[in-house]
Amino acid sequence: MELSLFLSLFGFLWVAAITPGPNNMLLTTSGANFGFVRTIPLMLGIMFGMQIMLLLIAFGVGNLIILYPALHMFLKIAGSAYLLWLAWKITTAAYESLEVKEHPEKTLPLWQGAVLQLVNPKAWLMSLGAVASFSLSGKAYITSIARISLAMFLVNLIAGCIWLAFGTVIGRWLHSPRAWRQFNLIMGLLTALSVVFIWL
Numbered sequence: 001m002e003l004s005l006f007l008s009l010f011g012f013l014w015v016a017a018i019t020p021g022p023n024n025m026l027l028t029t030s031g032a033n034f035g036f037v038r039t040i041p042l043m044l045g046i047m048f049g050m051q052i053m054l055l056l057i058a059f060g061v062g063n064l065i066i067l068y069p070a071l072h073m074f075l076k077i078a079g080s081a082y083l084l085w086l087a088w089k090i091t092t093a094a095y096e097s098l099e100v101k102e103h104p105e106k107t108l109p110l111w112q113g114a115v116l117q118l119v120n121p122k123a124w125l126m127s128l129g130a131v132a133s134f135s136l137s138g139k140a141y142i143t144s145i146a147r148i149s150l151a152m153f154l155v156n157l158i159a160g161c162i163w164l165a166f167g168t169v170i171g172r173w174l175h176s177p178r179a180w181r182q183f184n185l186i187m188g189l190l191t192a193l194s195v196v197f198i199w200l
Contacts, residue, residue: 009134010151016126017159022086022116022191023123024163026108029090029187031167033180034107039167043160045113050156051149053117054127058135058145078119080195086116091188093180127152 018024023046030039086108117123130152136144173179 005134006147006151009130009148010155012133013126013130013152013155014159016122016129017155018162020190021122022120023113024159025187025191026086026090026113026116027160027163028167028170029184029191030107031164032171032183032187033093033167035171036164036168039107039164041110042108042113043164045108045110046117046160047153047156048110049114049117050123050127050152052114053123054130054149054152055145057124057127058131058148082116082119084192084195087188087192090184090191093184 027039027043027046030042130148131145134144134148135141170183
């Protein structure tokens with residue numbers, strides 16, 4: 001893969017990763033509520049799930065979605081239901097002071113971050129677009145998929161850290177239960193509203 005093509009791929013993935021979506025809303029909310037370090041497992045889960053999805057698409061599942069529209073509809077319905085459930089969990093999260101270290105972690109675990117990708121239409125479109133537009137044919141296919149995977153890993157790491165840090169900064173102002181509830185209500189509503197874009 002030539003440098004110019006790799007940079008184009010990186011640009012495509014960057015736009016897809018940095019724009020608001022379910023992953024970024026969750027990272028911002030978790031960063032605000034639980035801090036940067038305690039949200040790292042969720043971010044790693046999201047990144048792991050994206051890598052799995054990319055490989056599934058690169059090696060055949062993407063064709064199933066194109067051949068069977070019902071599967072695509074199932075993903076949209078499942079994704080909408082899961083995002084609405086997450087929005088409810090965000091909105092109703094109990095107040096927790098970030099300074100209290102003995103509290104158990106309540107942020108979403110690594111595995112939930114990974115599972116979210118399987119029902120996240122934005123993640124599917126990002127992976128499908130990357131494979132369809134930037135993979136090379138013939139013997140170069142495997143190498144090009146490896147480079148797409150590397151680019152996606154780097155982009156998701158950088159974008160994830162930015163949104164997580166943004167949430168962590170916001171979290172410094174959430175020292176009262178009222179501010180906590182207001183922030184979680186806004187983030188819950190934004191997460192729920194992201195469902196609308198699934199159906200456009």
